[in-house]
Amino acid sequence: MTEIVILEGAGDTFLHVLRSLLPLLFIFLVFQFLFLKLPREYVLNLVKGLLLSLVGLALFLQGVKIGFMPVGRAMGETLGTIEYKWLLIPFGFLMGFLATFSEPAVRILSDQVEKSSSSFIPKKMVLGTISIGVATLVTLGVTKIVYGIPFLYIIIPGYIVALILIWLSDRTFVSIAFDAGGVATGPMAVTFLLSMAVGIASTMDDRDPVTDGFGLIALIALAPILSIMLLGIIFGKKLKKMEEEK
């Protein structure tokens, strides 16, 4: 019977998160004492928030590590061996969508977009578009692993399409799109989806789990770039119509 692992590596996780927090805190404190001179209670609140995010992130990362990673791997291994290979397509799509949907940084970005655009670009729309984009490319990535399509054949045309879309899409959406690419590859996607991909790859003889895994992350990073810019094209048309109706 396999043991239940909960706290293994938790100390490391906590220290890692702490390490990433310290430069921020340090820089902020330098700014605070030299320039900002914000009121003490306000700064205290900020530091409280920082500590909250430290504990929260460490807890989240640990939960993903002990919960989602082994399960993702196990699911991938099971799915790599089923007869009906086409089932991997809806499965990959669903998992790709849900993993992105649960990614904290994706929600933070979506929220900021809504706030900065005064709700003209709703948070749910950004979140949904990013999630669907990743879902699509994860499906592609899973298919790639199963059928052995070389990584470069997918990623290079993908980025070429991205470059073309930069020309066609609304400028604001281009910026958001590339930001979205960076946030989609967060802990949930990278841990869960990656371990799933590695699980699938491990059941196939001539696949190298590492290369396939690496490739999937790049696809996840590319996906929102494409989907948000496509959203931008739609919005651009909508904006033009609004202008014409004025």
Added chain:
Amino acid sequence: MRDIKQVVLEVLQAILPITLAVLIMQLTVTRMPPNLIIQFVIGAIMATTGMALFLLGVKIGLLPMGEAIGSELPKRGALIHMLAIVFLIGFAVTIAEPDVIVLTDQVDTVSGGAISQNLLIYVIAIGIGFFTAMAIFRIVSGFPITYLLLFGYAIVLTLSFFSPSDYVAVAFDSGGVTTGPMTVPVILSLGIGFTSVLAGKSAISDGFGLIGLASIGPIIGIMLLGMIMG
């Protein structure tokens, strides 16, 4: 605090679907040992709680902090000082980013030590620092971000033909991975805070894109590294 209720609701909406999906899978398709499922549920609860605390903390602490620094930057001295500070911030948060450590460790192992972890970390951190600074410079100069992104990714594509394929794979991964949940709110709020105090610039049209630009840095850096070492 209404904030807390809102965050909890959001987090439940976020993590419940994937948790349910996995559990349904377990009942139908996969046959995982029961201990693994228990572990999964515990992990899901931890992730839910953790994410709630994290989002709350980001709202109260990280985002205002980044915006405070960002909005203060333009008031302090010459452009070159601003860029240097931004470079340092980008560099510092990357060095400590857990995802970067994990990725570079994997690469070090997989390449049998040929690509040392420390070297890779520095290359990635310099890449991010440099491009984040460039992103801020772009906001000030008004140079359209679309051209910068186009240019940057065109270079990325070109280099991908000349750099050894192992490095190319790692390079593309590093671009996505290096902007983790801690650095994202900071860089995001830095850009938004920065644009909020500049006349004629708005957050929505100029504040975004920093993360996207910063991600180009490591990709180019690692591919160049590959061309030098390969």
